[in-house]
Amino acid sequence: MIHLKVCHLTSVHPTEDIRIFVKECSYLSEAGFDVSLIVGNSDSYRKNGVNIVGAPVESTNRYLRMINGPRSVYKKALELDADVYHFHDPELLPIGLLLKSKGKKVIYDVHEDVPQQVLSKQWIPKPLRKIVSRVVEGLERYASKRFDAVVTATPTINERFVTYQQNSVIIHNFPIMNELIGDNSADSKKDLNSNKIVYIGGITRLRGIEEMVLSMDELNKGSNNPITLHIAGAFAPPSLQNEMEKLEGWRYVNFEGYLNRQEVSTLLNTSYTGLVILHPEPRYVVSYPIKLFEYMSAGIPVIASDFPLWRGIVEEAECGICVDPLDPSAIADAVKYLVDHPEEAREMGENGRKAIMNKYNWEQESIRLVELYNNL
Known part of the structure; x- marks a missing residue:
């Protein structure tokens, strides 16, 4: 050759x-x-x-x-x-x-x-x-x-x-098959912090940052054990961060900034579920979001926009929940369901990981x- x-x-x-x-x-x-x-x-x-x-x-x-x-x-x-x-x-x-x-x-x-x-x-x-x-x-x-x-x-x-x-x-x-798996991804999800959820990627309105922040306020109302959202990436435009910080739900958000791949792996493997809540823009509806597959690769359940293409992937793999990305209440309900059903959440994470090993790698x-x- x-x-x-x-x-x-x-x-x-x-x-x-x-x-x-x-x-x-x-x-x-x-x-x-x-x-x-x-x-x-x-x-x-x-x-x-x-x-x-x-x-x-x-x-x-x-x-x-x-x-x-x-x-x-x-x-x-x-x-x-x-x-x-x-x-x-x-x-x-x-x-x-x-x-x-x-x-x-x-x-x-x-x-x-x-x-x-x-x-x-x-x-x-x-x-x-x-x-x-x-x-x-x-x-x-x-x-x-x-x-x-x-x-x-x-x-x-x-x-x-x-x-x-x-x-x-x-x-x-x-995703590369074993890049994000971590030591505790496949078999030890019972020990994950159920109060920590994650979003990794570009941070824009069309990628659902406002709905995610609003859902955190709704999710934690009356709670003595608040759930926190950890977001990693860059705001576009940068002024969007100031707007989000004014929302009530921001008190439950930890902004991690830019993370290298090892830091991404660590964050995913200490989180309970991953969010990929993009708006129903024509280009997103037919896209294959890499973050969806990276969450699956890390062995955590996903909460994803209810687009037909994405729903097909999530339902076939039995690896998460699809929601209306424009509805903060639906996002909050999905997080709460996973937190209230830890064994089912663990199984979803394992199913997602198996799908990566067998198909999406x-x-x-x-x-x-x-x-x-x-x-x-």
Whole structure:
């Protein structure tokens, strides 16, 4: 087998992004490929067998970054002269076309349904969102036909791209099997602190932060043994934190800030249940939320938005409860039910962990990724 020189590109994701670096790049390196990762505004170093290459991006605002970021990444990409370029941001679509014109193999990795995502972008003026959405979809259609492959994160996204590009492959963003399990995840959930629940991820209104905080006030009314919500991540926008702190339920919230993967594992493995209460936005309803699977991986029951896709996963695995994400009372009732039924909660956690081991794990997804590269 020829071990290709592979270069992944991102101008917006963090250097050690879970999907890009921890999963795709690291596993490709382990499979024997010569892997580099170009990242906007990153230091340059080597880790997990991957050469990380920083591409300086000078920008004073979002719009300049969208121009200067791809330009800087492209310059570094040409210097590396790889066989295959695998990029992860829609703003790099023109760069992908330029690299293809130079005879390179090019893969577009589609993490989200970008045309749908545009419709809820607050920084885009509302009258322009539908126009921008159509432009992005048109650009994706035009470019994808010319690339060598498209990698999509969900079946719904793949349904669109397979009409543009026959070599369109689903690589789910499932968790690494044993990354978050901890010493007490599978067999010792009886000993977990039933007064500690958790949310990990981006903290925004559309991801349900207000409903979660309001539910904590309702959950703890008249209680002498309050339940606390531990949230880890970053508020967007930052001013949202000040708004949430004014709510009555905030007294029962511990804001952990950003946590590394080991700290995430520790928090999950000392929590009773995990919340993933995203609003019914079109892009969320058809998404596979990585946090849902990470809670399952850690062996704790989940409380998730009652979307048909998510309900199917939760009910099949028997690993949690689905609720109306816009109803704080429903969220509070679900937490209370799990606290009042510890044995059932423990079984749900174990069921979720088994589903990860048998079906929803990165180890199985990585096999398809390596096959795609070998076919190239």
